[in-house]
Amino acid sequence: MKYHVLEKEQLNCFIKSLAKKMKVVAPISKGHGNYVFGEVKSADEISLNYVPTILPPKKYFMPTKEKMLDFDLSGKEPKDTAALDLEEIAIFGVHTCDLAGIQCLNIVFNERPRDYNYLLRKEKLFIIGLECNKYCDEYASCTLVNSHLPNGGYDLFFTDLGDRFLINVNTQKGEDFVESIDLPKAEPKDMTALEKLREEKKKIFRNEIDVDPKKIPEMLDKVYNSKLWEKVGEKCLSCGNCTNVCPTCYCFDMEDFINLDLKTGYRLRTWDSCQFETFATVAGGENFRSQRSMRQRHRVYRKFKFPVDKFNRFFCTGCGRCSRTCMAGINLKEILKEVAEESKF
């Protein structure tokens, strides 16, 4: 493991050197406690202490609208070309929950048949993580899913040590950049400070719901037909906010568009939500998840049951966005507590 040190007053130089090479995005404040990932030119625009952004960095990996195919109908027979619009972007200040989210998406889109658009886009992104020394707010449940500590998935990873950042270098790409700006190597005192910080974190970051995470999948097996889903369903407005802001939700729709010349057009992949009423409807009119309770249950199973069966990991990163954004006050931590309670019977 390789570590470097960056004095805090040097952060601006760091961001400016990075911005000379590529577009830099980082958490910026939008007021009222809201933050978004947006383009920055200097460090003073960045909010280093931020509550998870409205949308996770998945928007750079899987844009809300993404062109997958161009077609041309002007000739005798239509022609298609694969579309891909790439931009080199450095994403600065990604919390460990969102790093875990990106890892989940990587697994899904790398599964055959692979998604070339996602995988090629990912290669253009330079990821710089940022450790949380304390909780962002009461909605987070990162310790439950063990995403409060870095588990890879970044090029560089920043830890705030008060007057300086300790930078963990994880890839050659990260190494090349750190070398290009001559960052000093970490000294033993820096490593001791990191160890001390992690020890402190153990006291702060505790399993948020007092439920053994290993048992959640089998608990869910027991409560599939429980009334608790109806209770959640009664609150739900089917707005799809919870899935849009989720760092591991990737369901999508495909739409065709014709340009104004009426000769050319394109196919778009757009974000979709399993919470929308018609998501599982077929052309004949049959809706296979017609009830809000079924759709909410589906969402929870897609986070804590299905991906465990398939990829041996939760697709919840504990970021808390779904609960934070829910207009009806549906709280994931409360749902999990109820699941644990119900599964006892």
Added chain:
Amino acid sequence: MDINNSNWRIRRGKIIDSKQMTPSEKWFEIALDEKELDHEPGQFVQVELFGVGEVPISICSSPTKKGSFELTVRAAGRVTREMHKLEKGDFIAIRGPFGRPFPVKTMVGNDLLFVAGGLGIAPLRSLINYVMDNRREFGKVDILLGSKSPKDMLFSDEIGKWGKRLDVNFACTVDKAEPEWKGNVGLITSLIPGVNLNPERTYAVVVGPPVMYKFVIAELLKKNIPERHIVLSLERHMKCGMGKCGHCQIDHPKNYYCCKDGPTFTYDEVKDAKKL
């Protein structure tokens, strides 16, 4: 990794024949530029109409038929209604084939009972014709067919031929008919008790609308056919075909994407689903 090999690229084909089978169902025969689709019975393709959209359609022909494949399309939505306007000679764009096929290899050596309701005959026909072309590999074959009325019956010429074969037991029924209809009238479930079968060595393959499954399966279980010998093909809206977009995921405690883990399932795999 070259984006030109993206799985969203289409395969180019031409409609070499088409026929309006009923007011709502049209049949197409398609030849791809690269000749073979290379599918197995029970799989589906995505049909793309540039500028309109894409729809998943079951392949209704057997892979034993070379050089072209066939689709039967019900005008049920925006894309399929537009598709009905296509004629012989028109260009068509395809992705696929996708999906887990019928378990043909495990069925070899067993008796087969086919139960099709309405448009369910389309995906089932890919298997029935496969079995006809490899008739020696299988035991006794029974085909039960149900449709709304005699004029809604699809592939009637072909069905007539199945009915005449000595190595196939064929029966059909309609929900309602004019007085001149000489065949059975009633639900398809009424045909099942009369089938003579050895449950341990019979595979029942059932394809039809969701409402049909519950009642047909109940009859088959009464005949003691094991749950893992009952094979279904489920309908969902597969938008990508690659196990990603999420639309076709079955409402079930287990993780099933209809497009990848299905569309064919054995009854024991999916019996916990509220709606099949």
